[in-house]
Amino acid sequence: MTVTDTPPPPATPSTVGAPILEARGVTMRFGGLTAVKDVDMTVNEGEIVGLIGPNGAGKTTFFNCLTGLYKPTEGVVTLSGQVIPPKPRAVVVAGMARTFQNIRLFANMTALENVMVGRYCRTSSMALTSILRGPKFRREEAATRARAQELLEFVGLGDSAENLARNMPYGDQRRLEIARALATDPKLILLDEPTAGMNPQETKQASDLIFRIRDSGLAVVVIEHDMRFIFNLCDRVLCLVRGEVLVQGSPGEVQSDPRVIEAYIGGGDDDEDDDPTPSLDAGTTQEEQQ
Ligand SMILES: Nc1ncnc2c1ncn2[C@@H]1O[C@H](COP(=O)(O)OP(=O)(O)O)[C@@H](O)[C@H]1O
Numbered sequence: 622m623t624v625t626d627t628p629p630p631p632a633t634p635s636t637v638g639a640p641i642l643e644a645r646g647v648t649m650r651f652g653g654l655t656a657v658k659d660v661d662m663t664v665n666e667g668e669i670v671g672l673i674g675p676n677g678a679g680k681t682t683f684f685n686c687l688t689g690l691y692k693p694t695e696g697v698v699t700l701s702g703q704v705i706p707p708k709p710r711a712v713v714v715a716g717m718a719r720t721f722q723n724i725r726l727f728a729n730m731t732a733l734e735n736v737m738v739g740r741y742c743r744t745s746s747m748a749l750t751s752i753l754r755g756p757k758f759r760r761e762e763a764a765t766r767a768r769a770q771e772l773l774e775f776v777g778l779g780d781s782a783e784n785l786a787r788n789m790p791y792g793d794q795r796r797l798e799i800a801r802a803l804a805t806d807p808k809l810i811l812l813d814e815p816t817a818g819m820n821p822q823e824t825k826q827a828s829d830l831i832f833r834i835r836d837s838g839l840a841v842v843v844i845e846h847d848m849r850f851i852f853n854l855c856d857r858v859l860c861l862v863r864g865e866v867l868v869q870g871s872p873g874e875v876q877s878d879p880r881v882i883e884a885y886i887g888g889g890d891d892d893e894d895d896d897p898t899p900s901l902d903a904g905t906t907q908e909e910q911q
């Protein structure tokens with residue numbers, strides 16, 4: 622008789638469901654430059670999808686097309702089967718939130734206030750209610766504040782509510798951006814280089830946080846250069862090169878695909894080094910794009 626009669630828990634808590642985001646034929650041209658070319662991407666409920674590719678591959682531009690910052694030259698984006706108008710507010714209301722490669726916080730507001738701002742797209746307090754500051758406004762304000770505090774705790778910043786965003790360490794600012802995005806009650810969150818500039822311990826915390834976000838019922842798309850982070854985290858990975866999907870598949874498939882290795886060592890750069898042992902553990906890099 623053994624003491625292990627009960628079956629072990631499932632290896633992964635992820636259960637992939639119906640498609641939530643579908644991007645079809647997304648193309649973005651800037652004059653003569655095609656930054657994103659005919660990209661299809663499906664994200665299912667409960668999935669974490671990675672988007673990788675060398676600098677300048679079009680990853681951020683693709684996010685900008687998905688979130689209404691850019692109106693794609695061609696293509697359609699649907700969320701839960703509904704076509705989303707390419708306008709940032711419509712996208713947020715439809716249930717898609719994002720963070721930015723270059724952190725965009727209200728520097729002179731507290732952490733709590735930054736998250737509360739994210740919440741306002743879900744409150745009914747219109748201009749007049751806010752001006753009158755009646756009981757309805759105060760009730761909503763209190764609920765917004767409570768939810769914002771809850772989200773700060775969720776991302777591990779419960780003790781930083783009153784700190785000004787500009788005084789917070791870099792890694793905390795990145796988590797604060799995630800809390801603000803979560804405050805919009807999204808079904809899907811897009812993270813553009815969430816670990817850029819983080820140390821290994823912060824990167825591990827970011828990865829734990831993304832798993833918890835997924836476990837709370839959201840789908841996630843994440844752009845990163847840190848390959849170890851991506852391959853440990855994602856259910857599926859797409860590799861974009863020169864605006865096009867070069868390869869997509871499981872982390873194992875993408876990691877071992879010679880075209881992906883080639884894209885990283887040869888792609889786009891003038892560096893023609895013949896390194897016989899390329900590594901996809903590219904570490905973190907930072908660049909100054911949106
Ligand atoms: N607003 C813009 N106007 C002109 N070119 C742009 C604009 N945004 C991005 N690009 C160009 O599109 C290409 C893809 O950039 P980007 O999406 O930032 O790449 P990645 O995020 O993969 O590093 C680059 O050549 C970049 O210079």
Ligand SMILES: [Mg+2]
Binds near residue numbers: 680722
């Ligand atoms: Mg980018």
